[in-house]
Amino acid sequence: QKEVEQDPGPLSVPEGAIVSLNCTYSNSAFQYFMWYRQYSRKGPELLMYTYSSGNKEDGRFTAQVDKSSKYISLFIRDSQPSDSATYLCAMSGEGSARQLTFGSGTQLTVLP
Amino acid sequence: DAMVIQNPRYQVTQFGKPVTLSCSQTLNHNVMYWYQQKSSQAPKLLFHYYDKDFNNEADTPDNFQSRRPNTSFCFLDIRSPGLGDTAMYLCATSFSNYGYTFGSGTRLTVV
Numbered sequence: 001q002k003e004v005e006q007d008p009g010p011l012s013v014p015e016g017a018i019v020s021l022n023c024t025y026s027n028s029a030f031q032y033f034m035w036y037r038q039y040s041r042k043g044p045e046l047l048m049y050t051y052s053s054g055n056k057e058d059g060r061f062t063a064q065v066d067k068s069s070k071y072i073s074l075f076i077r078d079s080q081p082s083d084s085a086t087y088l089c090a091m092s093g094e095g096s097a098r099q100l101t102f103g104s105g106t107q108l109t110v111l112p
Numbered sequence: 113d114a115m116v117i118q119n120p121r122y123q124v125t126q127f128g129k130p131v132t133l134s135c136s137q138t139l140n141h142n143v144m145y146w147y148q149q150k151s152s153q154a155p156k157l158l159f160h161y162y163d164k165d166f167n168n169e170a171d172t173p174d175n176f177q178s179r180r181p182n183t184s185f186c187f188l189d190i191r192s193p194g195l196g197d198t199a200m201y202l203c204a205t206s207f208s209n210y211g212y213t214f215g216s217g218t219r220l221t222v223v
Contacts, residue, residue: 008152036214043116043202043214044155088154092209100212102154 003027006089006103015112019076023089023103026070030091030101033065035074038086038105047087048074079110115139116215118203124221125193133188133218135203143209144186146178147202149217155202161186162209193222 006023013019021035032051036044048063050056050072056063062075072091076083089103116137125131135144142163147155159168161180175197177189190197203215 004154006154041200041217041219043118043204043216045214046212099157099160099209104152104154107152 003101004089004091004103007106008104010107010109012109012111013079015079015081015110017079017110019074019079019083019108019110021074021076021087021089021106021108023072023091024070025072025091025101027091027093027101028067028070029093031094032092033063033072034090034100035061035063036088036090036102038088040085044088081110081112084109116203116205116213118201118215118218120218121216122219122221124223127195127222128192131190131193131220133190133201133203133220135186135188135215136184137203137205137213138184139205139207139213140183141205141207141213142183143206144180145204145206145212146176146186146188147204148197149200149202150198158188190220193220195222198222 004025035048037047038044050063050065053065053067060077064073086105086107088105090100092100119134145160146158149155158172175191179187198221200217200219202217204212206212
């Protein structure tokens with residue numbers, strides 16, 4: 001079993017739809033949870049960063065962490081064609097365990 | 113803008129011919145990482161430098177080496193590339209494992 005599981009998609013939605021992306025994990029030591037967006041042939045860029053459980057909102061993006069279920073989500077409201085990319089979840093622990101562990105990414109296409 | 117720059121963006125090399133990828137940063141971060149990302153897969157950490165200390169992942173092949181001559185630069189050397197080494201190679205930096213910043217990557221093709 002992988003430490004971090006992420007549905008690879010691909011996921012296609014019409015412009016304006018609400019998108020839900022999810023990851024599950026097995027390591028209870030993870031405390032920091034991130035979502036990265038990766039456009040084709042580019043490096044990942046940090047989108048959202050959350051510590052421990054709870055919600056965080058930034059514009060059209062909302063990140064949720066449920067540590068009891070070992071489940072994290074990213075919601076995109078009013079999705080735009082420019083949101084078309086691969087979304088990678090990543091997580092890490094404390095101290096020396098702060099190396100990132102990535103999910104395999106979900107490929108999202110928002111159709112105009 | 114402070115950033116992480118990787119060169120070249122694209123590299124084609126022959127099977128068994130040594131290749132070097134470079135990464136430079138203007139962020140003054142003390143940690144630099146090299147990741148390998150194959151198509152539709154998660155980035156896989158190869159090794160990282162925490163300041164001058166080199167840390168190799170247990171499953172990183174011996175074929176892969178790294179150098180960090182100073183704070184700003186880090187190199188990935190692949191001594192004898194195989195076809196299975198075709199991938200995107202990502203350099204990242206952080207300040208003591210907080211706040212990773214990635215470069216745009218080098219897409220390596222071994223033929």
